[in-house]
Amino acid sequence: MLEARFGETLLLKKIVDALKEIISQSTLDCTETGMQLQSMDNSHVSLVALSLQTEGFEKYRCDRNVSLGLDLKSLAKVVKSASGDDAVTLTAADKADKLLLSFESDNKSRTADYELKLLNLDQDHLGIPETNYACIVQMPSSEFARICRDMSMFSESVVISCTKQGIKFSANGDMGSANIKLSDTSKGDITIDVDEPITQSFAGRYLNTFTRATPLSDRVKICLAPDVPLLVEYPIEDYGYIRYYLAPKVDEADA
Amino acid sequence: MLEARFGETLLLKKIVDALKEIISQSTLDCTETGMQLQSMDNSHVSLVALSLQTEGFEKYRCDRNVSLGLDLKSLAKVVKSASGDDAVTLTAADKADKLLLSFESDNKSRTADYELKLLNLDQDHLGIPETNYACIVQMPSSEFARICRDMSMFSESVVISCTKQGIKFSANGDMGSANIKLSDTSKGDITIDVDEPITQSFAGRYLNTFTRATPLSDRVKICLAPDVPLLVEYPIEDYGYIRYYLAPKVDEADA
Amino acid sequence: MLEARFGETLLLKKIVDALKEIISQSTLDCTETGMQLQSMDNSHVSLVALSLQTEGFEKYRCDRNVSLGLDLKSLAKVVKSASGDDAVTLTAADKADKLLLSFESDNKSRTADYELKLLNLDQDHLGIPETNYACIVQMPSSEFARICRDMSMFSESVVISCTKQGIKFSANGDMGSANIKLSDTSKGDITIDVDEPITQSFAGRYLNTFTRATPLSDRVKICLAPDVPLLVEYPIEDYGYIRYYLAPKVDEADA
Numbered sequence: 137m138l139e140a141r142f143g144e145t146l147l148l149k150k151i152v153d154a155l156k157e158i159i160s161q162s163t164l165d166c167t168e169t170g171m172q173l174q175s176m177d178n179s180h181v182s183l184v185a186l187s188l189q190t191e192g193f194e195k196y197r198c199d200r201n202v203s204l205g206l207d208l209k210s211l212a213k214v215v216k217s218a219s220g221d222d223a224v225t226l227t228a229a230d231k232a233d234k235l236l237l238s239f240e241s242d243n244k245s246r247t248a249d250y251e252l253k254l255l256n257l258d259q260d261h262l263g264i265p266e267t268n269y270a271c272i273v274q275m276p277s278s279e280f281a282r283i284c285r286d287m288s289m290f291s292e293s294v295v296i297s298c299t300k301q302g303i304k305f306s307a308n309g310d311m312g313s314a315n316i317k318l319s320d321t322s323k324g325d326i327t328i329d330v331d332e333p334i335t336q337s338f339a340g341r342y343l344n345t346f347t348r349a350t351p352l353s354d355r356v357k358i359c360l361a362p363d364v365p366l367l368v369e370y371p372i373e374d375y376g377y378i379r380y381y382l383a384p385k386v387d388e389a390d391a
Numbered sequence: 392m393l394e395a396r397f398g399e400t401l402l403l404k405k406i407v408d409a410l411k412e413i414i415s416q417s418t419l420d421c422t423e424t425g426m427q428l429q430s431m432d433n434s435h436v437s438l439v440a441l442s443l444q445t446e447g448f449e450k451y452r453c454d455r456n457v458s459l460g461l462d463l464k465s466l467a468k469v470v471k472s473a474s475g476d477d478a479v480t481l482t483a484a485d486k487a488d489k490l491l492l493s494f495e496s497d498n499k500s501r502t503a504d505y506e507l508k509l510l511n512l513d514q515d516h517l518g519i520p521e522t523n524y525a526c527i528v529q530m531p532s533s534e535f536a537r538i539c540r541d542m543s544m545f546s547e548s549v550v551i552s553c554t555k556q557g558i559k560f561s562a563n564g565d566m567g568s569a570n571i572k573l574s575d576t577s578k579g580d581i582t583i584d585v586d587e588p589i590t591q592s593f594a595g596r597y598l599n600t601f602t603r604a605t606p607l608s609d610r611v612k613i614c615l616a617p618d619v620p621l622l623v624e625y626p627i628e629d630y631g632y633i634r635y636y637l638a639p640k641v642d643e644a645d646a
Numbered sequence: 647m648l649e650a651r652f653g654e655t656l657l658l659k660k661i662v663d664a665l666k667e668i669i670s671q672s673t674l675d676c677t678e679t680g681m682q683l684q685s686m687d688n689s690h691v692s693l694v695a696l697s698l699q700t701e702g703f704e705k706y707r708c709d710r711n712v713s714l715g716l717d718l719k720s721l722a723k724v725v726k727s728a729s730g731d732d733a734v735t736l737t738a739a740d741k742a743d744k745l746l747l748s749f750e751s752d753n754k755s756r757t758a759d760y761e762l763k764l765l766n767l768d769q770d771h772l773g774i775p776e777t778n779y780a781c782i783v784q785m786p787s788s789e790f791a792r793i794c795r796d797m798s799m800f801s802e803s804v805v806i807s808c809t810k811q812g813i814k815f816s817a818n819g820d821m822g823s824a825n826i827k828l829s830d831t832s833k834g835d836i837t838i839d840v841d842e843p844i845t846q847s848f849a850g851r852y853l854n855t856f857t858r859a860t861p862l863s864d865r866v867k868i869c870l871a872p873d874v875p876l877l878v879e880y881p882i883e884d885y886g887y888i889r890y891y892l893a894p895k896v897d898e899a900d901a
Contacts, residue, residue, distance in 0.1 A: 316756070317758075
């Protein structure tokens with residue numbers, strides 16, 4: 137039996153929002169050590185991986201591994217109906233065909249219980265190899281979201297260049313071109329860690345969907361290395377992280 | 392001649408908003424004792440009744456009964472154009488073919504007068520018999536609105552069960568099911584008055600249109616009895632009330 | 647070479663917003679004394695004229711006259727991407743085929759440069775004769791915007807009547823009629839200067855597009871004279887103004 141309690145529904149809401157634009161259905165694997173979800177996006181180009189450790193939960197118990205096949209749009213609807221500061225408990229039997237979500241307000245006079253039907257999903261898990269990234273940039277997640285949005289006005293492709301001096305985002309299209317440069321600042325807003333400089337090109341619309349995770353974290357980590365997918369990571373305090381992977385565009389990456 | 396002055400346009404705005412999603416045209420009957428409107432919704436399933444007593448108005452004078460055939464969308468447009476804190480006076484002649492709305496701001500330098508053409512509407516008045524309701528529940532109107540909205544995600548039908556222990560709203564559909572229970576609380580937020588327990592099923596989309604009246608009142612009163620329509624009443628302070636009636640679904644009500 | 651620096655991007659944003667609903671492309675003429683733009687709207691009914699004097703700019707240098715053919719939708723997108731309080735510098739070469747916009751935040755760690763392709767536009771400049779207006783009304787720009795919007799609910803035409811007693815806006819349509827009167831007030835919110843009374847009729851949808859300039863100025867000046875276009879002027883503090891011209895409707899103007 138699984139029983140997992142989030143102190144605030146708002147966090148679950150943000151997690152679901154960060155997933156639901158990218159994947160419509162996915163399996164949440166629950167074990168003694170926490171919850172994991174891994175899935176290619178609907179068009180099989182990017183990959184999203186969620187990891188929630190038991191430490192973050194107000195209560196967590198999972199006697200036996202259980203895989204929950206979720207329809208994320210349905211889950212989003214249910215979660216949206218709760219107040220952000222309600223607590224929410226997820227409960228499922230060992231061989232569950234439904235997930236129970238129980239919301240509790242501070243004022244105990246109201247209880248709201250939702251049963252969501254579970255799906256039977258085939259799902260291959262991709263091994264994600266450990267990578268030594270050539271460049272690691274940490275920056276405010278809101279700034280990254282804004283840059284991704286601005287680049288999309290100019291072109292479908294975004295070129296990311298990273299050197300010891302800073303990180304540059306560029307887009308070039310019919311309307312003109314855009315260049316936004318960020319440099320390491322004394323304030324520590326942006327930290328740039330470069331072993332070797334790198335320039336790669338990415339499909340902007342995937343970057344934009346990744347930024348749906350912005351409300352989950354003030355900071356985002358961007359990791360680049362030659363010939364491996366870009367990693368964009370949003371830490372989730374106490375719980376773990378949500379990570380997005382996107383392969384560089386081959387024909388434009390050798391700038 | 393009719394002359395009726397609302398101290399705040401905002402109230403008239405809320406009343407029109409509470410009506411205009413349900414009925415497109417209706418007759419406002421004005422007499423010495425106040426204003427009455429009664430109408431089936433556009434699909435002839437539910438009934439709305441508005442009663443405004445003279446006590447609420449800043450000024451009220453009606454020498455002779457007059458019936459005003461209103462197009463509610465047009466009235467909504469006019470009322471929307473005013474500032475909420477303007478005063479508004481409605482004026483009509485004894486055999487009026489138009490209604491004059493005069494808005495006055497505190498700063499008297501601005502006057503806005505609108506003439507709305509009146510409609511000739513046939514309208515039967517249904518006698519609504521006095522009912523001894525088996526269950527009467529009073530609760531915050533915002534909570535009722537939220538529950539109606541949440542139930543609609545799951546099913547077209549909402550089951551309302553009321554016992555001495557509390558009131559329960561349930562919906563059951565393809566996605567799963569929802570149950571929200573409210574109990575009598577010491578805070579007095581919710582009061583439940585039960586002669587005999589009752590369970591009835593209703594079409595959720597009508598309940599949702601009733602909740603357009605939420606801005607009119609912090610509280611809503613829900614009254615149930617076997618074999619009679621549900622009554623949902625929003626009191627309008629000093630003036631009277633707006634009431635909605637909806638018959639239970641026959642085939643599902645015997646749970 | 648042109649180099650023009652706005653202390654706040656927000657101002658440029660408001661200027662572009664005031665233009666882009668009316669004209670899709672236009673030439674910005676830059677000279678030693680400032681920037682001028684003049685253009686008929688897309689349907690060739692009204693005229694907009696923008697004048698920005700060098701005094702307003704934080705920095706202004708224009709060695710040689712240069713005409714910049716702008717696509718206003720593209721410019722709007724670029725400007726929208728900046729923070730309102732960033733400074734922005736416009737740079738163009740003497741025979742430019744592109745305009746460079748450089749945004750600088752207080753925190754110098756971020757630079758954003760956009761290059762917009764310029765267009766080759768034919769453009770005739772209309773001489774606008776000096777006019778002694780019969781009526782000049784100054785009023786809060788937000789009030790004018792609200793009146794124009796309200797009138798549009800009733801009719802395509804708005805009648806403006808101006809006498810020493812005040813200014814009146816009227817519209818008459820299928821739904822009914824609207825009359826809004828403003829009088830000279832002691833508070834000085836509205837000033838009315840009348841040589842001879844005048845009544846003219848205008849196409850409301852043009853008036854509505856003019857009100858896109860409302861954020862540029864708290865005040866608007868409305869100038870009327872027989873047989874000449876209405877002038878609606880929004881002053882732009884320190885810089886100059888944006889002016890809109892619209893000819894009265896001939897068949898209805900002789901009220």
